[in-house]
Amino acid sequence: MSDRTIIRLSGITKTYGSGQAAFQALKGIDLTIDRGDFIAVMGPSGSGKSTAMNIIGCLDTPSGGSYEFQGVRVERLSRDQRALLRRHFLGFVFQGFNLLARTSALENVELPLIYRRHPAGVRHAAAREALKQVGLEGWEDHTPGELSGGQQQRVAIARAIVTHPTVLLADEPTGNLDTRTSEEIMELLTTLNRDRGITVVMVTHEPDMAAYAGRMIHFLDGRVERDHRNGAAA
Amino acid sequence: MLWNTFLLALRSIRRNVLRSFLTILGIVIGVAAVVTMVTLGNGATKSVADQISSMGSNLLLILPGQRFGPGSSGAPNFKVADVEAIRNQIAGAKLAAPVVTKVATAVYQAQNWSTSVVGSDDQYFESGNWELTEGRIFNDAEMRAGKAVCVIGSTVRKELFGGQNPVGADVRIKQFSCEVIGLLKAKGQSAMGRDQDDTVVMPLRTVQRRLAGSQDIDRIMVSVRDGASIDAVKDQLTLLLRERRNITSSENDDFRVMDTRQIAEALTSTTKILTMLLGAVAAVSLLVGGIGIMNIMLVSVTERTREIGTRLAIGALESEVLLQFLIEAVVLSSLGGLVGIALATVASIALAGVMQVPYLFSAGINALAFLFSAAIGVLFGYFPARRAARLDPIEALRHE
DSSP: OOTTEEEEEEEEEEEESOGGGOEEEEEEEEEEEETTOEEEEEOOTTSSHHHHHHHHTTSSOOSEEEEEETTEEGGGSOHHHHHHHHHHHEEEEOTTOOOOTTSOHHHHHHHHHHHTTOOHHHHHHHHHHHHHHTTOTTOTTOOGGGSOHHHHHHHHHHHHHTTOOSEEEEESTTTTSOHHHHHHHHHHHHHHHHHHOOEEEEEOSOHHHHTTSSEEEEEETTEEEEEEEOTTTO | OHHHHHHHHHHHHHHTHHHHHHHHHHHHHHHHHHHHHHHHHHHHHHHHHHHHHHTOTTEEEEEEOOOOSTTOOOOOOBOHHHHHHHHHHOTTEEEEEEEEEEEEEEEETTEEEEEEEEEEOTHHHHHTTOOEEEEOOOOHHHHHHTOSEEEEOHHHHHHHHTTSOOTTOEEEETTEEEEEEEEEOOOOBOTTSOBTTSEEEEEHHHHIIIIIOSSOBSEEEEEEOTTSOHHHHHHHHHHHHHHHTTOOTTSOOSEEEEEHHHHHHHHHHHHHHHHHHHHHHHHHHHHHHHHHHHHHHHHHHHHTHHHHHHHHHHTOOHHHHHHHHHHHHHHHHHHHHHHHHHHHHHHHHHHHHHHTOOOOOOHHHHHHHHHHHHHHHHHHHHHHHHHHHTOOHHHHHHOO
16 A cells, blocks of 8 residues: 555445344445546446445445545544535535536635635635636636536536545536537546546446546445456556 | 625525515514504603693592492492582692583584583683683583583584684584584694594583483592692592592592593503503514524525535535524524514604604614514524534435
8 A cells, every 4th residue: 555545445334224124335345545546436326336435525424444534534533524524625526516506607616615714815716717627717607507517517527626625526427418528527537637636536337438537446236346447547 | 704604695585586575574574563563652652641741740630430349339420519529628629620521413504523522610621721712611600500502622613613613603412402602722632542622511510411311420620729739639639538428447449539640650551551462463473474484494495405415515514504594594584674674664654643643763672673583583594504404415415
């Protein structure tokens, strides 16, 4: 294990319910993620990949095992401490974009900075810069309703990177987009990974999209079935 | 952060102008009702107090009262002899006027008007501070004979005669005809909101015979001589009447001697109780308004579950989400409070004009109403806000 390791899962289990109705979604995951990785997480539904993503994203806590994020034992943190960890180190991109309706692109991108208590001037500048990076210069004042799906996902990505996160977690970011737009989004994620060194962990169903990643992790039945590097990106 | 949250709340209210307006309507009506009621009530109380103090502090009113305790019966009315006794035996009493009041319809040609007919003697005018604008008051002969003559108030004159001079005309009251010999100077509304000028004054005997049909007197007005002690005169009156009414020392008075201060207290306490009751009714509508806010905030939390999930994922703390929704509720309800206060100001000024009571602006009640509306926001916003803050981010993000 190198010191480039930022995420280490050891023996992670997750059980929902109890007694007879108990369902074990994760049956012992061991995984390390290095700084600068671009990972595609794949697997059929019910394989535990979403549960694993929620745990990596500090939105959920494991039932057993240990999760170290940059040396911090996440399973020992309180709800608020995990929120602060997300605020300062993680960025999220969702399948459904999850932008605030009737709110301009600029204000949407500024949202995480509000929670970081940046002054308005700093927020505006940072949000404009982030929108520029995702190719939406000039669209600052448009609301989600006035933007295409691809543009909305770009706004969401701008919102995720405006805080300069260590890790970007994307949950099927192209699930609601057509093939051409999906490729544009994947190229944007690749650029962010390559040029800014942001670690990207992405869940996807589509092998074409997974092909952009440097490393693929396949989940099956609550376990990591296969973990391999893409020849092209290696 | 707090300022941002405040702006955020304003923005979300602006996004849904109609719904926000309907939400705060309950608070608006509640605050407007409470503030208007209390403002008008204070005005009415003040006008009562003012009018009574303008009556002078030297007037005493004697009323028959109920005697309490076992074996009690209704108190008898006063007789003319009681008035005579007061005039003869009580040195401090400058004037004493017997008063009988009956409601009757006065008719002149094609006009008719229901008014209150007062039977008394010449001392009534002086003790009641009445002045004449036309004619004269009745003389001793007319009083002794119980002649059908009357002095009318300006309202009765207006209703029956219009602009005509009424003196010398015959007015029919019930079955008898009565000559108008004088016209009283207008006094305006009484402390109880009654039109004092809506009156016809006749000799006591005339009213007793032709309208009341008895020798009783409803009440006695006593004017205290300048320089005499009001309390001393009250005590003497009480003693005299107890003796005349054969009340033994173990029994309570079956009449009341009230001075203007007591009358003022009795009247203002009535208006105060009314103000409180109306205020309480209005306060219930405030409560209903609060429940309206809670309802809409719960809907809002459900509608915005995904937004809340996103905020939590981005790193919002539980307390920050709680604060956001709480501030939204407080901004909504305070806005309702402000609109309600504005409405109440307009309504109070307008109604004060109609009801002829002074408009008294009270900073206290306005500030209280505003703080109360804000407090309602906190009270009824807390539960929905806590529900929002406690959402599980994963569930919230999955919400459709």
